[in-house]
Amino acid sequence: xxxxxxxxxxxxxxxxxxxxxxxxxxxxxxxxxxxxxxxxxxxxxxxxxxxxxxxxxxxxxxxxxxxxxxxxxxxxxxxxxxxxxxxxxxxxxxxxxxxxxxxxxxxxxxxxxxxxxxxxxxxxxxxxxxxxxxxxxxxxxxxxxxxxxxxxxxxxxxxxxxxxxxxxxxxxxxxxxxxxxxxxxxxxxxxxxxxxxxxxxxxxxxxxxxxxxxxxxxxxxxxxxxxxxxxxxxxxxxxxxxxxxxxxxxxxxxxxxxxxxxxxxxxxxxxxxxxxxxxxxxxxxxxxxxxxxxxx
Amino acid sequence: xxxxxxxxxxxxxxxxxxxxxxxxxxxxxxxxxxxxxxxxxxxxxxxxxxxxxxxxxxxxxxxxxxxxxxxxxxxxxxxxxxxxxxxxxxxxxxxxxxxxxxxxxxxxxxxxxxxxxxxxxxxxxxxxxxxxxxxxxxxxxxxxxxxxxxxxxxxxxxxxxxxxxxxxxxxxxxxxxxxxxxxxxxxxxxxxxxxxxxxxxxxxxxxxxxxxxxxxxxxxxxxxxxxxxxxxxxxxxxxxxxxxxxxxxxxxxxxxxxxxxxxxxxxxxxxxxxxxxxxxxxxxxxxxxxxxxxxxxxxxxxxxxxxxxxxxxxxxxxxxxxxxxxxxxxxxxxxxxxxxxxxxxxx
Numbered sequence: 256x257x258x259x260x261x262x263x264x265x266x267x268x269x270x271x272x273x274x275x276x277x278x279x280x281x282x283x284x285x286x287x288x289x290x291x292x293x294x295x296x297x298x299x300x301x302x303x304x305x306x307x308x309x310x311x312x313x314x315x316x317x318x319x320x321x322x323x324x325x326x327x328x329x330x331x332x333x334x335x336x337x338x339x340x341x342x343x344x345x346x347x348x349x350x351x352x353x354x355x356x357x358x359x360x361x362x363x364x365x366x367x368x369x370x371x372x373x374x375x376x377x378x379x380x381x382x383x384x385x386x387x388x389x390x391x392x393x394x395x396x397x398x399x400x401x402x403x404x405x406x407x408x409x410x411x412x413x414x415x416x417x418x419x420x421x422x423x424x425x426x427x428x429x430x431x432x433x434x435x436x437x438x439x440x441x442x443x444x445x446x447x448x449x450x451x452x453x454x455x456x457x458x459x460x461x462x463x464x465x466x467x468x469x470x471x472x473x474x475x476x477x478x479x480x481x482x483x484x485x486x487x488x489x490x491x492x493x494x495x496x497x498x499x500x501x502x503x504x505x506x507x508x509x510x511x512x513x514x515x516x517x518x519x520x521x522x523x524x525x526x527x528x529x530x531x532x533x534x535x536x537x538x539x540x541x542x543x544x545x546x547x548x549x550x551x
Numbered sequence: 552x553x554x555x556x557x558x559x560x561x562x563x564x565x566x567x568x569x570x571x572x573x574x575x576x577x578x579x580x581x582x583x584x585x586x587x588x589x590x591x592x593x594x595x596x597x598x599x600x601x602x603x604x605x606x607x608x609x610x611x612x613x614x615x616x617x618x619x620x621x622x623x624x625x626x627x628x629x630x631x632x633x634x635x636x637x638x639x640x641x642x643x644x645x646x647x648x649x650x651x652x653x654x655x656x657x658x659x660x661x662x663x664x665x666x667x668x669x670x671x672x673x674x675x676x677x678x679x680x681x682x683x684x685x686x687x688x689x690x691x692x693x694x695x696x697x698x699x700x701x702x703x704x705x706x707x708x709x710x711x712x713x714x715x716x717x718x719x720x721x722x723x724x725x726x727x728x729x730x731x732x733x734x735x736x737x738x739x740x741x742x743x744x745x746x747x748x749x750x751x752x753x754x755x756x757x758x759x760x761x762x763x764x765x766x767x768x769x770x771x772x773x774x775x776x777x778x779x780x781x782x783x784x785x786x787x788x789x790x791x792x793x794x795x796x797x798x799x800x801x802x803x804x805x806x807x808x809x810x811x812x813x814x815x816x817x818x819x820x821x822x823x824x825x826x827x828x829x830x831x832x833x834x835x836x837x838x839x840x841x842x843x844x845x846x847x848x849x850x851x852x853x854x855x856x857x858x859x860x861x862x863x864x865x866x867x868x869x870x871x872x873x874x875x876x877x878x879x880x881x882x883x884x885x886x887x888x889x890x891x892x893x894x895x896x897x898x
Contacts, residue, residue: 454735
């Protein structure tokens with residue numbers, strides 16, 4: 256091995272634009288999602304090999320990241336090695352922003368960097384799913400994908416990356432956290448399963464044509480359908496604010512507490528509307544922060 | 552958990568072909584629209600254990616729903632009994648028999664509920680006599696509107712965001728189901744239902760009707776009145792003339808309900824340039840070659856059918872008024888009882 260250590264970096268997300276169940280070409284329905292990547296927050300992993308038999312991690316307790324590193328060694332290393340994963344992350348935990356997936360992906364990539372192997376994104380995602388049960392789609396940067404978060408497979412590759420978006424980020428319940436692992440996956444009824452078909456169609460159109468307005472409509476509908484599985488306090492009020500200030504829509508973290516009002520950066524009135532929406536959100540007793548998500 | 556009960560038999564025939572009709576108007580041309588709700592209802596019945604392999608299906612229908620059930624029964628090995636009436640024409644009758652269906656034709660209408668209710672009463676007798684048989688009940692079965700997710704998806708795939716949906720109302724499945732799915736994404740969607748004179752669906756007094764496939768003598772539970780912004784009632788003559796227009800101007804050989812939807816959709820589209828309009832055309836014209844597309848038949852059944860077409864509808868103050876020509880009423884997404892008030896039941 257030429258390198259003494261390897262590094263890997265993975266980004267957070269701000270919840271999802273769409274989450275539900277979708278047809279796969281094999282004829283089966285799969286759980287799937289489209290994450291809203293949030294590149295400003297990251298997890299950075301450094302893998303340093305050592306002579307011990309096992310992999311250790313710090314901060315301690317990041318068991319899934321440790322397991323991911325271990326699985327990566329088992330899959331790709333020609334000679335089994337021990338080592339240590341050091342994680343540095345500024346992603347908040349339990350908000351549905353993918354802190355855990357980012358640790359896992361950063362760890363896998365740190366080990367791969369050390370080993371100097373370059374598997375496909377889907378291969379990496381399968382290791383991540385093995386380590387973590389469920390994963391987001393932030394690894395896919397060139398094009399947006401509909402990703403089966405529990406199977407580690409891509410259900411659909413869209414023609415383009417997500418368009419640039421302005422998000423007014425709101426934590427709906429700052430005082431509580433959601434554990435992705437303990438959170439029961441939604442059990443959609445047959446009528447809800449059908450609802451995801453038109454949502455997927457409009458999402459595809461929206462991404463292909465960079466139509467933020469339609470993207471917002473899909474996100475809003477997804478938030479409403481999923482509301483009964485993980486209710487967000489104040490969602491209706493946020494929806495009202497979104498429509499009053501002409502936001503394109505409202506997206507949520509389907510396994511977390513975050514919500515975001517989506518504004519179109521191309522819309523000249525968006526800055527003023529975002530400013531007014533922030534004031535209205537303040538009046539609800541919630542804190543919001545504007546985020547600029549650049550086109551990948 | 553999400554394993555699907557397949558096969559993919561005939562599923563490729565369920566989706567409409569989207570045809571531009573000038574301006575921003577699109578026709579959703581179905582081969583046989585009812586294949587979609589029929590397949591979906593049978594699939595759900597199998598999943599719920601209501602329909603066993605080789606089981607018997609009983610349904611009341613004089614139209615395309617019967618045909619769709621018969622096609623799917625052949626493919627999946629079900630026995631099928633259809634209760635129909637006069638509207639079940641000679642050609643359809645022959646086709647259903649060739650598909651192995653058993654037919655029971657009701658000759659006398661129910662004094663209040665007309666043929667529709669007479670058929671349903673006869674159907675109940677059959678269901679009692681054949682325990683374990685399955686009744687899809689397209690008028691009441693929630694799976695009927697639910698099945699239209701695929702149609703909504705298809706519209707979006709073809710034309711993107713949609714401003715207005717126009718179609719005839721019979722069971723309520725296609726219009727109410729599609730409208731509900733589209734409104735999740737386009738809350739401002741205008742939904743226009745097309746009915747015919749003497750149909751009780753939107754409040755007309757019940758009396759004999761000259762066109763089948765839209766309207767009716769009873770109000771199906773699947774008609775969700777709160778989906779509709781506007782209701783139009785067309786007389787048989789306008790419907791027939793419009794089916795011929797659709798054929799003669801656009802080359803689309805479709806059934807009479809398609810003609811009805813086209814009439815209203817063309818008018819609304821011309822009044823609202825720039826708005827994307829989709830009109831539902833539920834079946835093709837071949838079934839009607841001896842009727843709608845036979846000018847001798849038309850002349851004798853609907854005298855003056857090809858006379859002057861109305862330029863625009865007449866706005867009516869109430870859906871209950873006596874209508875002789877194309878009428879329109881602003882429904883405003885209300886319940887039937889909210890529109891009609893607490894009127895005493897009409898006999």
